[in-house]
Amino acid sequence: MKGKPTSFDIAYKAGVSQATVSRALRDSPLVSEETRRKIKAIAKEINYKVDKHASSLRRQQAQTLAVLLFEDPTSDDSLINPFFMSMLASITRTCARAGYDLLISFQQLSDDWHADYQDSHKADGLILLGYGDYLTSESKLAKLAEQGTHFVRWGPSVAGQAGLTVGCDNAQGGRLLTEHLLALGRRKIAFIGDASLHCPEFLDRHRGYEQALKAAKLKPGKDLYVPVADSTEAVGYEAMNTLLARRKPFNAVFAASDLIAIGAMRALAEQGKRVPEDIAVVGFDDIPMASFANPALTTVLQDTKLAGELLVSTLINQIEKKQPASNAMLPAKLVIRRSCGASPTEAPSAKRAK
Amino acid sequence: MKGKPTSFDIAYKAGVSQATVSRALRDSPLVSEETRRKIKAIAKEINYKVDKHASSLRRQQAQTLAVLLFEDPTSDDSLINPFFMSMLASITRTCARAGYDLLISFQQLSDDWHADYQDSHKADGLILLGYGDYLTSESKLAKLAEQGTHFVRWGPSVAGQAGLTVGCDNAQGGRLLTEHLLALGRRKIAFIGDASLHCPEFLDRHRGYEQALKAAKLKPGKDLYVPVADSTEAVGYEAMNTLLARRKPFNAVFAASDLIAIGAMRALAEQGKRVPEDIAVVGFDDIPMASFANPALTTVLQDTKLAGELLVSTLINQIEKKQPASNAMLPAKLVIRRSCGASPTEAPSAKRAK
DNA sequence: CTGAAAGCGCTTACAG
DNA sequence: CTGAAAGCGCTTACAG
DSSP, rough: OOHHHHHHHHHHHSOOOOHHHHHHHHTTTTTTTHHHHHHHHHHHTTTOOHHHHHHHHHHHSSSSSEEEEEEEEEEEEGSHHHHHHHHHHHHHHHHHHTEEEEEEEEEEETTTTTTSSSTTTHHHHEEEOOOOHHHHHHHHHHHHHHTOOEEEEEOOOOTOOOOOOEEOOHHHHHHHHHHHHTTTTTTOOOEESSOTSHHHHHHHHHHHHHHHHHHHTOOGGGGGGEOOOOOOOHHHHHHHHHHHTTTTSSSEEESSSHEEEEEEHHHHTTTTOTTTTTOOOEEEEOOOHHHHSSSOOOOEEEEHHHHHHHHHHHHHHHHHHHOOOOOOOEEEEOOOOOSSSOSSSOOTHHHHHH | OOOOOOOOHHHHHHHOOOHHHHHTTTTOOTTTTHHHHHHHHHHHHHHHHOOOHHHHHHHHHHSSSEEEEEEEEEOOGGOOOHHHHHHHHHHHHHHHTTOOOOOEEEEEEEETTTTTTTTSOOOOOEEEEEOOHHHHHHHHHHHHHHOOOEEESSOOOOTOOSSEEEEEEHHHHHHHHHHHHHHHTTTOEEEESSSSSTSSHHHHHHHHHHHHHHHHTOOOOOOOOOOOOOSSSSHHHHHHHHHTTTTTOSSEEEESHHHHHHHHHHHHHHTTOTTTTTEEEEEEEEHHHHHHSHHHOOOEEOHHHHEEEHHHHHHHHHTTSOOOOOOOOOEEEEEEEGGSSSSOOTTTHHHHOO
16 A cells, blocks of 8 residues: 555546546536546545545635533533533534534633634534533633634523524423422422523523413522532532521422432432422433433433534534524423322333333 | 734744744744744734644644444434443543544444545544444454554454454453352342353453352353343343343342443332342443432442543554554452442442532 | 745636 | 646755
């Protein structure tokens, strides 16, 4: 093997110019069908692949997207929200289908992520994933937009935001969960999660919760609100202990994420509280662990497959300027399991078992 | 903004040639300290980044690695083994530290993954992740090696294999778990997992299991062996039902992975068997779910952080030919939780909560 | 220590 | 429909 074959090798074998080879391989209409076929056959035969760097350099675009996954610096790797992992799978597949490569990077919110990929032409656009403090990232997002970097963020759209978002209808999800609890007769529903602009998704979930309560002529109790920002099991556990220590009566808990809910259930179990008999619990995300939890957790499903597809297509549309850019919002879907006492909408793990 | 700055812009501002700029930025010793400092200052000021494609094209190397994550085509995205996800986090970080970018791709074993990244110069080397049928991939691995593609595979090293591997000491892990069960007085230990070359890691775990039994003058019962190849909860659930249907007595189960163990425990619970009182259960991997399972699962911890680091450094060594290439093996560490009835080595989730 | 020049492998405007 | 030529932005042997 004398090095990788180039387009000149093909040109020589086909008896045409190198320019024609390039055109044929890119399916330019300026090449006769016959020439194209011959060239493609030779390319296949000698296992020729267009050199990514030469092509990108010349065309001034990388045909590559980058996913930046943000994590809390304190969390250990094994605690990455599984929710983002299934989204990642969908993203990689959609990228591949669209002919883009995908770079991946794990970032701390504090890093200098806002200047790198685009400046060095590594990627044509960025996909931003992760529950981070929105206010911390806001200025960096603005800078990205200012530089003309293409990017999409997973999450709710926020007034005055820079860039595009794809998110789930968090308010609707919050409403569905709360209405479900109310329908089961639970009137004192605690909320664990930071309902502020730091966590716009939690804020929206909380909004849905408030709306449902209001519709039932109830209002959220200050004493039943524990604002925590991180979506981890450990945080949920602590939060529930905080809540219990207040000794205010409640008979249901709306945890702003599944991981928080699972931690909260552990604290409840330790304190001898039964779920759902004493306390009903709901989460949000429908991560795989939710269906294996004990009792299995009632939650809201976010369609990660669709989410990944929309993130990629939104970004590519923006890059290729095919369609006017716009935000996207996915519907929330209630998944009823045993943690509230209602009869489940699915056999345990039926969805997984298929 | 009139397009991204180039090295010529810097050369002009610094009053030197473009060649000197390039040398200075790459820390060539052929540049005076003073010139270098001036050039770097200007680069920073105008936010210059070396163009990835131009650099890669000229140097004929991509400074990029690619992770190929294999999955069972039947599994849904949300069921990606969380074990590989935490490894992925470690891999991305190690790559970043080493100055390499990381491409990611999810593959089916049946795909034509063996020819693409290298041929198109997208990546200098591949990291192969996933429990797939080893025999299916064997010929493709051989082809990769033949083409001179650099790659490392996560998993046990197999006689006659092509390429390098980084893996955990599965046999040791199997021994530790089995000895633990034996020490607790369990003599009839079933095994769920395909102990064949299709799944070399399961095979090695089974070897450790056999060794421990043999040392205790016991031998594995044919009736207590359920060979399943996929590492999913659903498969574990089915396998346990298969085992129970045989109506052969057993008082412990060695599941070849945590996901299988969790599925098996669900089946046991449904059949009214108590864990650990009636049946002790152990898994393998220590995925986050293992500590949240009910009861929390005794398992073997594979150090995913170290694993990721070794995968990357092994591959980079191979690419840069700094050191002679060699396989690596990580030690297995027993994590005792409640699913066997012994007192746990850690408070529930203490590790996670830190 | 520095500069002028060649060249990495493509794509595409230009000319026919 | 095809070819000759320029050029994307670097890196590095060569000459000084």
